[in-house]
Amino acid sequence: MGDLQQALVAYGPIAIFLGAAFEGQAAVIAGGFLAHQHLVTLWMALACAAAGSCLIDQALFLAGRRFRSTNFVIRTAQTPAFAKALGFIERYPVSYIFAFRYLFGLRMVSPIALGVTQIPSLTFALLNAASALAWATVFTGLGYWFGQTIETTFSRYKNVEHRVVVAAVVLAAAFVLFHLGRWAWPHLKARFQRAD
Numbered sequence: 001m002g003d004l005q006q007a008l009v010a011y012g013p014i015a016i017f018l019g020a021a022f023e024g025q026a027a028v029i030a031g032g033f034l035a036h037q038h039l040v041t042l043w044m045a046l047a048c049a050a051a052g053s054c055l056i057d058q059a060l061f062l063a064g065r066r067f068r069s070t071n072f073v074i075r076t077a078q079t080p081a082f083a084k085a086l087g088f089i090e091r092y093p094v095s096y097i098f099a100f101r102y103l104f105g106l107r108m109v110s111p112i113a114l115g116v117t118q119i120p121s122l123t124f125a126l127l128n129a130a131s132a133l134a135w136a137t138v139f140t141g142l143g144y145w146f147g148q149t150i151e152t153t154f155s156r157y158k159n160v161e162h163r164v165v166v167a168a169v170v171l172a173a174a175f176v177l178f179h180l181g182r183w184a185w186p187h188l189k190a191r192f193q194r195a196d
Contacts, residue, residue, distance in 0.1 A: 012040040013048045020052030024107060025139045028053075032143020046140045053101065054132035057111040061124055064115020076112050081105055085113040093119055097127040101135045 012034050019027020031045040040048075067073055076082055085106050088096045097119075100110035114124060 009039050013044050016040070016045055016048040017052040020049040020136065021056035024101075028136060028139035029143035029146070032140040032145075033147045034143075035140065036144045036147025042140070042144060045143075046136050049136035049140050050129075050133045053135060054129050057101075057128050057132065058125060060108065060111035061115040061121075061128070064112035065121065066115075068116055073112060073116075076109055077116070079109060081109045082113050085110045086117075089113060089117055089119075093117070094127065097124065098131045098134070101131060 012031070016027060016031035016034070019031070028045075028049040031040070031049055032042075034040050035042040035045040063070075064073055068077075085096075085100070088100075088106075089110075092099075096110070097114065100106055103110070111128075
Protein backbone atom coordinates (compact mmCIF):
# COMPACT_ATOMS: atom_id res chain seq x y z
CA MET A 1 0.00 0.00 0.00
CA GLY A 2 1.50 3.35 -1.05
CA ASP A 3 2.02 6.30 1.27
CA LEU A 4 -0.72 8.37 -0.41
CA GLN A 5 -3.22 5.53 -0.16
CA GLN A 6 -2.31 4.93 3.50
CA ALA A 7 -2.82 8.63 4.23
CA LEU A 8 -6.22 8.65 2.51
CA VAL A 9 -7.31 5.53 4.40
CA ALA A 10 -6.06 6.88 7.73
CA TYR A 11 -7.10 10.53 7.41
CA GLY A 12 -9.91 10.41 4.83
CA PRO A 13 -12.70 10.33 7.44
CA ILE A 14 -11.16 13.28 9.31
CA ALA A 15 -10.80 15.21 6.04
CA ILE A 16 -14.44 14.52 5.15
CA PHE A 17 -15.58 15.62 8.63
CA LEU A 18 -13.58 18.87 8.52
CA GLY A 19 -14.44 19.48 4.87
CA ALA A 20 -18.16 19.11 5.55
CA ALA A 21 -17.84 21.50 8.51
CA PHE A 22 -15.78 24.24 6.92
CA GLU A 23 -15.85 23.82 3.16
CA GLY A 24 -19.12 22.22 2.09
CA GLN A 25 -20.42 20.19 -0.80
CA ALA A 26 -17.16 19.70 -2.70
CA ALA A 27 -15.52 17.94 0.25
CA VAL A 28 -18.56 15.70 0.75
CA ILE A 29 -18.68 14.79 -2.96
CA ALA A 30 -14.96 13.97 -2.74
CA GLY A 31 -15.75 11.79 0.29
CA GLY A 32 -18.29 9.88 -1.79
CA PHE A 33 -15.64 9.36 -4.44
CA LEU A 34 -13.20 8.06 -1.80
CA ALA A 35 -15.90 5.60 -0.73
CA HIS A 36 -16.31 4.49 -4.33
CA GLN A 37 -12.57 3.87 -4.46
CA HIS A 38 -12.89 1.75 -1.25
CA LEU A 39 -10.49 4.04 0.61
CA VAL A 40 -13.22 4.66 3.20
CA THR A 41 -16.54 2.90 3.61
CA LEU A 42 -19.65 4.57 2.22
CA TRP A 43 -21.24 4.63 5.66
CA MET A 44 -18.12 6.21 7.18
CA ALA A 45 -18.07 8.93 4.49
CA LEU A 46 -21.78 9.60 5.03
CA ALA A 47 -21.49 9.66 8.85
CA CYS A 48 -18.45 11.98 8.81
CA ALA A 49 -20.14 14.38 6.37
CA ALA A 50 -23.38 14.49 8.38
CA ALA A 51 -21.56 14.88 11.70
CA GLY A 52 -19.25 17.63 10.43
CA SER A 53 -22.11 19.64 8.99
CA CYS A 54 -24.41 19.11 11.95
CA LEU A 55 -21.83 19.97 14.62
CA ILE A 56 -20.51 23.17 13.02
CA ASP A 57 -24.03 24.45 12.41
CA GLN A 58 -25.07 23.56 15.95
CA ALA A 59 -22.01 25.45 17.28
CA LEU A 60 -22.81 28.50 15.13
CA PHE A 61 -26.45 28.39 16.28
CA LEU A 62 -25.30 28.36 19.91
CA ALA A 63 -22.92 31.25 19.18
CA GLY A 64 -25.87 33.26 17.87
CA ARG A 65 -28.05 32.23 20.81
CA ARG A 66 -25.63 32.60 23.72
CA PHE A 67 -22.95 34.99 22.53
CA ARG A 68 -24.90 37.55 20.52
CA SER A 69 -23.06 40.44 22.15
CA THR A 70 -19.58 39.21 21.04
CA ASN A 71 -17.72 40.94 18.21
CA PHE A 72 -17.93 37.84 16.01
CA VAL A 73 -21.73 37.68 16.14
CA ILE A 74 -22.13 41.47 15.91
CA ARG A 75 -19.89 41.65 12.79
CA THR A 76 -21.75 38.72 11.23
CA ALA A 77 -25.11 40.36 11.96
CA GLN A 78 -24.02 43.47 10.03
CA THR A 79 -23.49 41.61 6.74
CA PRO A 80 -26.02 41.68 3.88
CA ALA A 81 -26.10 37.87 3.91
CA PHE A 82 -27.27 37.91 7.53
CA ALA A 83 -30.14 40.27 6.70
CA LYS A 84 -31.11 38.09 3.76
CA ALA A 85 -31.04 34.97 5.96
CA LEU A 86 -33.28 36.66 8.56
CA GLY A 87 -35.77 37.54 5.84
CA PHE A 88 -36.02 33.91 4.77
CA ILE A 89 -36.22 32.71 8.38
CA GLU A 90 -39.14 35.04 9.15
CA ARG A 91 -41.10 33.70 6.17
CA TYR A 92 -40.13 30.00 6.20
CA PRO A 93 -38.49 29.08 9.53
CA VAL A 94 -38.70 25.27 9.34
CA SER A 95 -38.11 25.02 5.60
CA TYR A 96 -35.13 27.33 5.88
CA ILE A 97 -33.39 25.05 8.39
CA PHE A 98 -33.57 22.32 5.74
CA ALA A 99 -32.59 24.60 2.87
CA PHE A 100 -29.75 26.85 4.06
CA ARG A 101 -27.02 24.26 3.44
CA TYR A 102 -27.82 24.41 -0.26
CA LEU A 103 -27.80 28.23 -0.52
CA PHE A 104 -24.53 29.66 -1.74
CA GLY A 105 -23.27 32.51 0.41
CA LEU A 106 -25.70 31.86 3.28
CA ARG A 107 -24.43 28.62 4.76
CA MET A 108 -22.17 30.00 7.49
CA VAL A 109 -24.31 33.00 8.54
CA SER A 110 -27.62 31.12 8.60
CA PRO A 111 -27.11 29.12 11.82
CA ILE A 112 -26.01 32.31 13.60
CA ALA A 113 -29.09 34.12 12.27
CA LEU A 114 -31.27 31.23 13.40
CA GLY A 115 -29.65 31.47 16.83
CA VAL A 116 -30.75 35.08 17.33
CA THR A 117 -34.38 34.24 16.49
CA GLN A 118 -37.01 32.74 18.80
CA ILE A 119 -36.73 29.24 17.28
CA PRO A 120 -36.43 26.80 20.22
CA SER A 121 -32.99 25.21 20.63
CA LEU A 122 -34.39 21.66 20.65
CA THR A 123 -36.38 22.30 17.47
CA PHE A 124 -33.27 23.57 15.72
CA ALA A 125 -31.15 20.65 17.00
CA LEU A 126 -33.60 18.03 15.68
CA LEU A 127 -34.19 19.72 12.32
CA ASN A 128 -30.47 20.47 11.97
CA ALA A 129 -29.57 16.79 12.49
CA ALA A 130 -32.20 15.63 9.98
CA SER A 131 -31.13 18.27 7.46
CA ALA A 132 -27.42 17.43 7.84
CA LEU A 133 -28.14 13.75 7.23
CA ALA A 134 -30.22 14.50 4.12
CA TRP A 135 -27.56 16.92 2.78
CA ALA A 136 -24.76 14.44 3.43
CA THR A 137 -26.72 11.66 1.73
CA VAL A 138 -27.29 13.75 -1.41
CA PHE A 139 -23.69 14.90 -1.87
CA THR A 140 -21.98 11.71 -0.70
CA GLY A 141 -24.27 9.85 -3.09
CA LEU A 142 -23.29 12.17 -5.94
CA GLY A 143 -19.60 11.54 -5.30
CA TYR A 144 -20.17 7.81 -5.06
CA TRP A 145 -22.27 7.72 -8.24
CA PHE A 146 -19.88 9.93 -10.23
CA GLY A 147 -17.08 7.75 -8.93
CA GLN A 148 -18.33 5.04 -11.27
CA THR A 149 -18.18 7.47 -14.20
CA ILE A 150 -14.64 8.54 -13.32
CA GLU A 151 -13.57 4.95 -12.77
CA THR A 152 -15.03 3.93 -16.14
CA THR A 153 -13.17 6.80 -17.81
CA PHE A 154 -9.91 5.62 -16.25
CA SER A 155 -10.69 1.90 -16.54
CA ARG A 156 -7.50 1.21 -18.46
CA TYR A 157 -5.57 1.94 -15.26
CA LYS A 158 -6.00 -1.14 -13.12
CA ASN A 159 -3.41 -0.78 -10.40
CA VAL A 160 -3.97 0.89 -7.06
CA GLU A 161 -1.53 3.74 -7.58
CA HIS A 162 -3.53 5.14 -10.47
CA ARG A 163 -6.79 4.93 -8.53
CA VAL A 164 -5.24 6.78 -5.61
CA VAL A 165 -3.85 9.46 -7.94
CA VAL A 166 -7.30 9.88 -9.53
CA ALA A 167 -8.85 10.22 -6.04
CA ALA A 168 -6.26 12.85 -5.08
CA VAL A 169 -6.83 14.77 -8.35
CA VAL A 170 -10.62 14.75 -7.82
CA LEU A 171 -10.18 16.04 -4.24
CA ALA A 172 -7.84 18.81 -5.39
CA ALA A 173 -10.09 19.78 -8.31
CA ALA A 174 -13.18 19.93 -6.07
CA PHE A 175 -11.31 22.15 -3.60
CA VAL A 176 -10.04 24.51 -6.32
CA LEU A 177 -13.41 24.74 -8.10
CA PHE A 178 -15.23 25.55 -4.88
CA HIS A 179 -12.84 28.35 -3.93
CA LEU A 180 -12.78 29.69 -7.47
CA GLY A 181 -16.59 29.83 -7.47
CA ARG A 182 -16.61 31.51 -4.06
CA TRP A 183 -14.17 34.14 -5.32
CA ALA A 184 -16.00 34.72 -8.64
CA TRP A 185 -19.56 34.90 -7.28
CA PRO A 186 -19.36 38.41 -5.68
CA HIS A 187 -17.83 39.82 -8.88
CA LEU A 188 -20.51 38.26 -11.09
CA LYS A 189 -23.26 39.36 -8.72
CA ALA A 190 -21.96 42.94 -8.71
CA ARG A 191 -21.82 42.96 -12.51
CA PHE A 192 -25.42 41.76 -12.79
CA GLN A 193 -26.61 44.35 -10.27
CA ARG A 194 -24.89 47.12 -12.23
CA ALA A 195 -26.54 45.85 -15.41
CA ASP A 196 -29.97 46.21 -13.76
